[in-house]
Amino acid sequence: MADKTGFIQTIQNGYTFKGDSITIGMPVWNEEVIQESPVRVPLSTFNRHGLIAGATGTGKTKTLQGLAEQLSKKGVSVLLMDIKGDLSGIAVPGESNPKIEDRHKLLGLKWEPIENNAEFLSISDEPGTRMRATVSEFGPVLLSRILELNDVQSGTISLLFKYSDDNKLPLLDITDLRKTLQYMSQEGKDEIEKNYGLVSTTSVGAILRNIIRIEEQGASKFFGEPSFDIDDLIRLDNQGRGMVNVVRLSDVQGKPQLFSTFMLCLLAEIYATMPERGDMDAPELVIFMDEAHLIFKDATKELLNQIETMVKLIRSKGVGLFFITQNPSDIPDEVLGQLGFKLQHALRAFTAKDRKDIEKAAENYPISEYYDTENLITQLGIGEALVTVLNEKGVPTPLVHTMLCAPGSRMDVLTADELEKTIRKSTIAQKYENELDRESASEILAKKIEELHQSQQETEDENPKPGGREEKSFVEKAISSSVGRTVVRELTRGLLGVLGLNSTRKRRKNSLF
Ligand SMILES: Nc1ncnc2c1ncn2[C@@H]1O[C@H](COP(=O)(O)OP(=O)(O)OP(=O)(O)O)[C@@H](O)[C@H]1O
Ligand SMILES: [Mg+2]
Structure with missing residues (x-):
């Protein structure tokens, strides 16, 4: 029954949850934003991992920024790999502008600035709390x-x-x-x-x-030493907000081997350090990996097997992994199969290979009676996406074309002054400042x-x-x-x-x- 009432019913049934959830936007059908049935993600399934995909400039990084700050507000700590250096704005509240106003008018939601508690971390010459490993x-x-x-x-x-x-x-x-x-x-x-x-x-x-x-x-x-203590990533501030940890990696982006291996080391450490948990109402930590294709590039079979195993097992420790990349095909099938949350921004079809990739990307999503997925993927606007998540029973929700909320923190970078000010506020930087020998x-x-x-x-x-x-x-x-x-x-x-x-x-x- 592909009519508006049927659509609204489907989305309402699919995206209403018993436990706590995060609202990411409103559904779109026949070019109309439907304000009465928000698209939500249950907090309890954030440890079932996720994918944020889409062509360059379609809104992947802003989507992850929005998710991260909402999680933090709910008391969940997050860890962001800031490869391009465009995530520092998450440390300060945003300011409204006509574009944000228009978007939120369409959504029927009030936009509010969000203040996050951010910690900048560094493995290189970038300023921030020093992360080391032996x-x-x-x-x-x-x-x-x-x-x-x-x-x-x-x-x-x-x-x-x-x-x-x-x-x-x-x-x-x-x-x-x-x-x-x-x-x-x-x-x-x-x-x-x-x-x-x-x-x-x-x-x-x-x-x-x-x-x-x-x-x-x-x-x-x-x-070297002191090596970074994973517990420092998972902290609540006096307002109950989860820590927003941003690893500043922009000066290692041209060194994929260093960056991707660092990322894997960190994951392995987190995996090895965190205790086993049962099912939880909310995750302990959610990790967002921008430019995730770098992790899998040139990985040996042995390494891929280990990553796959880790993705499977880390879930029971209350840790969610979100992979952000241009095309789902950047992620090996075995890993892709483990990702419950899928958010697909627009893909562009320039070449025959692009069209194949789009066809394959579309197959990655639940079949919809409301959308022509393959076609729609190429038509999505900036800050819009096709979304499916896992409901509280672990079943994929119906595919929904979503107009996403704008982040409440700044959608631009910090000035050098602001960066320094945030770093100076750190309560853990001192502990890692001097190398032990x-x-x-x-x-x-x-x-x-x-x-x-x-x-x-x-x-x-x-x-x-x-x-x-x-x-x-x-x-x-x-x-x-x-x-x-x-x-x-x-x-x-x-x-x-x-x-x-x-x-x-x-x-x-x-x-x-
Ligand atoms: N949810 C949103 N609300 C408002 N504006 C948005 C949203 N998403 C994206 N935009 C706009 O689109 C621009 C590009 O978004 P973003 O940097 O997230 O793209 P990207 O997919 O990460 O690109 P790249 O692959 O180049 O990193 C932003 O600077 C912002 O102006
Ligand atoms: Mg980006």
Whole structure:
């Protein structure tokens, strides 16, 4: 029954929920905005993940801005990956303008400025609270990815992690990584080959060269201690608003490997750190990843499998992942199949491939008796989208052409002054300001090498027969040192590091200091 009454009935039935929800806009049918049946998203299904897709300039970033601030208002913390640097405006209330007025008149909704509590985070030279991770936490899989290693070289990295784990060598920063690699191919080669198998000097050489490359991209800023405590992302302010965390990544957008690996590391950390929850009325944290195609670009099969597993499992921890990208085909099918919330902005058909992609994108949405989906996708205006979400029973809601609300925070960037002011307000920045430099692999190995030389000297002096006790005394020494003890716990890594070993990681809060 494709008439207006039938349409309104369908939308009202589909988008009315028992629990709390967020209103994102009003339905459109036959070019008319229908004000009596808002399009809502139930809070309880935000951990069922989402997709925001659409051609450039169609409104993806503003949509994520709007969702993020509404979630924050409901006491849910959010984490935004600001790749283009166009999300900083979320830190200040917006100002009305004729365009916003017109839009909200059409919607029949009052537009109100929204003040968010924002925290700017940084992994690079961008100003903001410093996020770091140790090489150990990063794990062999991600490290191989960031270094763009082949299988043989990745094998060498796995060996390095195994050796460091067994010998309680804390891999904190890039210096530790480099030192341990050098040790593996020089002084420690015999010892390691005896216990672990061949060490390819060529691989080690290639890895060392790639380390220089990522250092040039600024990776040394990111590796080290104190590593970022995931609990700091999930905070409520005194007004009950969830924290709006914005990771400023605009200066790493030209370095996809660094950026995407960072993103995966963060996800793995969040996954490993957050406790298991049952069904919840609202999520704990929702993560919005703009330019999500970068995560999947050039990903190995192994990595893709791990991402897929993580997307499946992280849901039960109350974490929702929202992927923002131009075309749904940027996301692997296995991941796409896990996304309950789908919001499709306009796609443009310039080429034959575009038309194929649009056809495929349309198939991604529930069949509608009210819309010709494939055609409509190309006709949507800016800030309009085709929407389907999961209802509280986990069933997809009917597809609805939605005119979206305008964000209540500023739709433009902050000035340098405003940015600085927001950063100065941070209550956690100080905790991460200064890099720690405690004893780690590089120092321990340096000592060991010295010992080796000394004992060699002694054996040569006393007795020409080589002794075989050094490695044991070294291990004993490492275990008995204070670093050795604290590090045992830290060397168990997050999902992307040791998924296969099924290791669980202690909450870092308890183990770091
Ligand atoms: N919900 C909305 N309300 C009001 N204006 C909007 C809305 N969505 C988009 N716009 C307008 O469209 C412009 C482009 O939106 P936006 O930056 O979100 O596009 P995008 O899809 O993220 O583009 P890109 O792919 O280039 O990043 C905004 O600057 C704003 O003027
Ligand atoms: Mg954008």
